[in-house]
Amino acid sequence: NIIFGKDGVSNDVVDDVVRKSGLLADLNRFPDGLETVIGERGVSLSGGQIQRVALARSLLLRPKILVLDDAFSSLDAETEDNILKNIREFTSGITTVMVSHRLTAVRKADRIILINDGQILEDGTHDELLHLDGKYAQTYKNQALAMEMEITLQ
DSSP: TTTOOSSSSSSSHHHHHHHHHHHHHHHSSSTGGGOOOOTSBBBOOEEEHHHHHHHHHHHOOOOSSEEETTTTSOHHHHHHHHHHHHHHHHHHHSSSEOOOOOOGTTSSSSOOHHHHTEEEEEEEOHHHHHOOOOTHHHHHHHHHHHHHHHHOOO
């Protein structure tokens, strides 16, 4: 399912993409690994697994422009952070547009544009936007606090 539409991909490249997209542990639990049938007659995937399969496919295609539209919304923050670290080398040289409600996902972006109701509210790097102490900074701090509270409760 991951190499669908992409012929001639080496096993090493597929294995690397599987690791980078955070799918390795899942595939190891599937009865036939990468060859496991998915869907009505096979294994059902969780929302997070579906998102990671889509990401792996995208990484294999090496597009000139990669759009990640809430691509990690079904993942916990820790898994999202690990995947973002892992795919950084793959996205080098690729224009990547990331849409996310979770600001931790975009904090390492070259440029962040905060949009509300179709209007650009703020524009800059993570540090610049924190320094502005506007809507981005307020939202980032609130999300960080919520994550800390969630970790504490666990």
